[in-house]
Amino acid sequence: MKKLGLIGGIGPESTVAYYRKIIHGVQTQTGKENLPRLSIESLNAFKVFSLCREREFEQLADYVLGAIHSLAAGGADMVGLTGNTPNIVLDRILPLSPVPIVSAIDATCNAAQERGARKVGLLGTVFTMTNTFFKTPFEDRGIQVIVPSEHQIAQIQAKIEAELEHGLVKENTRQEFVAIIRDLQQREGIDHVALACTELPLILSDRNSPVPCLDTVEIHVEALVRAVL
Secondary structure, rough: OEEEEEEEEEOOHHHHHHHHHHHHHHHHHHHHOOOEEEEEOOOOOOHHHHHHHHOOHHHHHHHHHHHHHHHHHHHEEEEEEEOHHHHHHHHHHHHHHEEEEEEHHHHHHHHHHHHHOOOEEEEOHHHHHHHOOOHHHHOOOOOEEEEOOHHHHHHHHHHHHHHHHOOOOOOHHHHHHHHHHHHHHHOOOOEEEEEEEEOOHHHHOOOOOOOOOEEEHHHHHHHHHHHHO
């Protein structure tokens, strides 16, 4: 079994979910007495948000690369990021990474294709929704990506920072997010929604979403488990 390095803290709640789901995924395939070889290097989600706001992308790339080098020095054979927002600098990081990076975006694109998605609503941080790093790989495969309105984007970002990053799940926020997805479905005809902030599965799922969810945590974990095995 190969050793996996996780860049956690982006944010803390999703890091916990990744850890549990990776253990469960490995044990499901290899037996309950097996545990994955795993290290976590924790970054600060709020520092990531600040660097993105200030467009300090070189500094952000250095911040993430420092975590990757630390994991590689600890014996990690590959790395996964537990947040989607830092992928904004993935093109800068990939050529400099000492170990392979298992991409959540690539895994989600593959899952969208397998499910026959044609028009995907994109929910995530403001940086994910207003930049192209998440959208372009989908569009390159012929899948249209629709983002919420400017007001809705601000609404989602505020709730992510003030609530979900702190593990707070409020029913009124859930209903607000469901209403945004329903609006995208009625106004734009989306057939899936990408939960492209790894805290969003705390509050959204196929059980309450008007359209099927592309849960980037679940999809990425499946790819990570395949990679380590």
